Amino acid sequence: MFDILADISLATLLVTVSGIALGIFFGALPGFGGSASLAILLPIAISLSPLDSMVFLIGVYAGGHYGGGIPSVLVGVPGDAGAAATVFDGFQMTRQGRVAEALAMVAMGSAVAGAFSVACFLIFGPVLAQAALRFGPPEFFVLVIFGLSVLGSIDLERMIKTLFAGMLGLAISAIGVDPYWAEPRFIFDTPQLYEGIPFIPALLGLFCIAQMLTLIDEKSLVSGQPAANPTLGATLKGMVETFRYWQSLLIGTVVGTFVGALPGAGATIASFVSYNLAKSTSRRPKLFGKGSPEGLIAPEAANNATVGGALIPTFALGIPGSGSAAVLMGVMMFMGLRPGPQLFMEQLPLIQTLCVYLLIGCVAMLLFGALAAGTFYRLTRVPLKVLVPCTIVAATIGAYSGRSEVFDLWVMLGMGILGYVLNKGKYPLSAVVLGLVLGPLAEQYFVQSLAMTDWDFTVFFTRPICIVLWLMILASVASAVILFRRNRAAEG
């Protein structure tokens, strides 16, 4: 292992840092997180050597997860679905003039969690991959239900409205062909709806457009007297402060790594589950949703910890855990690397080298966060009547670039109006997004489970991992109810 450190190449290091920087840039642009940025940068990647190509793309992947948290904090618009939970407390901190503190914590949480998950990938990759193999469609379905069960604790005071919003997201996701017979449902002969409501335009509409419509009537992003431009020293202090909330950091890191290792589970489930868990175990749960650092660190750490976690099934099993992981796997195979259990045996030095560069890349992420805090702060000082239309135009590129369909722009606008109406009625949009993300997964696993057992519904209640997950769901619901009653009693 130390031989690898001695062979660190400056050129490959620069490629890693470039990948991370580009990933952060694209991740911060609404609609360009995840596989979209990988697809755009693929031509650059395949012109490099196998190692350089892999560190570049994984750097983009990791940088994108961190980058998605930046607009969540600055303007309340997540760069991707995995950063949706970061909005709860991150944006509130900005509105309270604590943007430097929030961005510092996002940077440190992302770097620490990313480094931890990469280390887990290297040390436990094959072992965790074998554990992930024990999850079949019934286990995945119950895991998705677990992800949905955290809805109730997102906003305890509006629990019913939160659950309603989540169900609305699930209902909207049922537009399109079904996974069993491929029968078109509610598409009115519109070919663009065959695969359902396009996710990125819907996400951009619900969060970006709805948020911009809400902000256009306000005077500024920051209520009250804005804080001074953050200095490098203040930003570094904020980064060190992150470790005061080590419990939330640990929760996000562990949950994100584990959930990321499950193919198809994704950063969205990881971030919401860790937010819920951090809130349940916090000594100050009432501060969640009002600018709590714990409420920011837990989901942001989970979001980034899924990077290393997702590499586990991709490399060790040849099963990509997400669209982005599928792009990575495609490039690996193009470069002549065969993903699967034998990869760790045949190519261990390459895997180790990859991990070393990525760990160094996490440090680069931290440095970038420290140096760019001032620039990000200036963005919050841009007049809203300039920021709002510019953000809408940028979002349009994100919505259009996926399929080059003007239809997707109408979807974005339509969902934006829906999001605005839901906002006015105090329905949490994050719950709708969670339903939109998990709905297709839930139905797919539900139908697969029943198809493989000849429609035996007991399959969801008799398998050991399913039983454990149901117990966790009950614990999640119970803790939400207890917290809700505790809050109400405290308010008298």
Next chain:
Amino acid sequence: MGMLKELPVPILAALFIAAYVTTTNDLPIESRIFPYTVLVVLALLGAVVLLTEARLHRRKAPSAAKASAERSNVPLVLVLSVAFVLAFQYLGFLAASIFYLLTTMVLLWRRPVASAAIAVGVSLGLYALFAILLNVPL
């Protein structure tokens, strides 16, 4: 008046449920079981939301509606955004975004020269970065 504000979302949901069920009730059971389960739960939750909010509004002392001193800019931004998408369809991204940014900022920010500079600068910058450098079709 307070309770009236709670009606739009449950009504929209009810209309969606009715339309979805009407247009899919001839599909095989496997195609309907999951969405119909979700829609039943959605309908129940909608009813609970209305009942809960009605109870809350009855308990709260009626407060005079706050008359907003300034007119909302939301309808204007929405109309301009619709015009932007139409312009995008027929004129392309560059022309549509310059038109949209210029019009929106002149009407809301009221600084024509700065608005023009920002509109052209931002539009050209985004176009150069995505359409030219990164080959994203716009």
